[in-house]
Amino acid sequence: MWNEKNQSPPSDRSQVVAIIIFLLGLQTLLPWNFLITASQYFNERLLVPNTTTNGTIDETLKEYNFDSCMALLSQLPLLLFTFLNSFLYQWVKEHFRVTFSMVVIFVLFSLTAGLVQVPMQPDTFFSVTMATIWFINMFGAVLQGSLFGVVGLFPPRYSTLFMSGQGLAGIFAAIAQLCSILSEPDPSSAALGYFITPCVATLGILICYLLLPHLEFARFYLNRSQSDKVEASQDLLSSTGKKVLTSKKKDLEASSKTCSHAEESQERSSVLTVLKKIRLMALCVTCVFTVTLSVFPVITNQVKTVYTESPAWEKVFTCVCCYIVFNGMDLLGRGAPSLVQWPSAGSRMFPAAVLARLVFVPLLMICNIQDSATVVFRHDFGFITIMALFAFSNGYLASLCMAYAPQLVQHKDCETAGSLMSFFLALGLVLGACLSFLLDKLV
Numbered sequence: 001m002w003n004e005k006n007q008s009p010p011s012d013r014s015q016v017v018a019i020i021i022f023l024l025g026l027q028t029l030l031p032w033n034f035l036i037t038a039s040q041y042f043n044e045r046l047l048v049p050n051t052t053t054n055g056t057i058d059e060t061l062k063e064y065n066f067d068s069c070m071a072l073l074s075q076l077p078l079l080l081f082t083f084l085n086s087f088l089y090q091w092v093k094e095h096f097r098v099t100f101s102m103v104v105i106f107v108l109f110s111l112t113a114g115l116v117q118v119p120m121q122p123d124t125f126f127s128v129t130m131a132t133i134w135f136i137n138m139f140g141a142v143l144q145g146s147l148f149g150v151v152g153l154f155p156p157r158y159s160t161l162f163m164s165g166q167g168l169a170g171i172f173a174a175i176a177q178l179c180s181i182l183s184e185p186d187p188s189s190a191a192l193g194y195f196i197t198p199c200v201a202t203l204g205i206l207i208c209y210l211l212l213p214h215l216e217f218a219r220f221y222l223n224r225s226q227s228d229k230v231e232a233s234q235d236l237l238s239s240t241g242k243k244v245l246t247s248k249k250k251d252l253e254a255s256s257k258t259c260s261h262a263e264e265s266q267e268r269s270s271v272l273t274v275l276k277k278i279r280l281m282a283l284c285v286t287c288v289f290t291v292t293l294s295v296f297p298v299i300t301n302q303v304k305t306v307y308t309e310s311p312a313w314e315k316v317f318t319c320v321c322c323y324i325v326f327n328g329m330d331l332l333g334r335g336a337p338s339l340v341q342w343p344s345a346g347s348r349m350f351p352a353a354v355l356a357r358l359v360f361v362p363l364l365m366i367c368n369i370q371d372s373a374t375v376v377f378r379h380d381f382g383f384i385t386i387m388a389l390f391a392f393s394n395g396y397l398a399s400l401c402m403a404y405a406p407q408l409v410q411h412k413d414c415e416t417a418g419s420l421m422s423f424f425l426a427l428g429l430v431l432g433a434c435l436s437f438l439l440d441k442l443v
Helices: 013-037 039-045 066-088 094-117 122-151 156-183 187-214 216-222 224-265 271-295 311-338 349-365 380-408 411-442
Strands: 047-051 057-061
Touching: 013 066, 013 094, 013 122, 013 156, 013 187, 013 216, 039 047, 039 066, 039 122, 066 122, 066 411, 094 122, 094 187, 122 156, 122 411, 156 187, 156 311, 156 380, 187 216, 216 224, 271 349, 271 380, 271 411, 311 380, 349 380, 349 411, 380 411
Parallel strands: none
Antiparallel strands: 047 057
């Protein structure tokens, strides 16, 4: 049994645990990113034939408000079940929560892939898709909250790797979208291959997760709380035995009280107690994602290129300058804390830096948005520069928040802190999505 007081932790051989943590981060956001980038496919399935006055058949999109409904039915279960997961961990083991969630996500994406080849009425397809999106995000919330709790048990570097994995999910989906635009394959075949991809990825990452407890480095941190408790009890019992031999009854009673006190200290603190310790980081991560989701992608999708004479560039402009630039710079931002962590957790500069991101909301709203009354940054370069800074700051500050929070509590409360931070991250997503409806009407 490893004892961190007397021996150093085992090494992460070949960085296998680091790679698995990175892949687990990718898995938490892979479903959401594949759903939002498939928006065009879903909307095409909702086209309804309409006979015009001259007898021709035209396809129109019924007022399903698919994108808005998808955002609503994605963020609500994310918020609700992330909150429930903050308490669920006390009754359901983390291993079961993670494994079961990934299995369900795999099954639901397999269903989505299978429905590509099944003709359905638009109303039926809409209902089935909305139900699928709800359950994918429901189990995705449990998965994300559980994994944040697990990652909180590891050194801070692994929280950064986890966040970097989340950033890669967006790039992966954006590149898949770009390839689809450029290749222009048969729509049905392209959609089938597109949805099979997250199925294969989920299955592979599930296998990696099941291997995690068998790795010596991971075992050390996953079992540290339990082993600490056992070792503390053994040490106290040993000292109790010595005192009994010398002081008999009086010392026995005193050592029994000490042992009881030590056992109580090993118990997890209440959720409210942990929340008080991490409240600043929780508010910061909420603010970061509220700002981000308020303008991305609802506002940024509306920005157009000035090079309208180039049909090829105009066709890929949104995919490249909105999704790929954002996800690429966000990934760099999430990885940057592994090199430098500034401001520090206790610095007043940290919340100031988070609040400073509010400036990106008006900056992006005055880019080259079609039919907008106020356009200041008309050129593509201005939009790309703002997007790059906007995305980098999102990834960097969010990653710092998630890495700092477990450092503010005792090791036994790291899982609780991770689950709570996951809830406040989801809260930021919901608030940002709600705010985007208002900002959309202002441009």
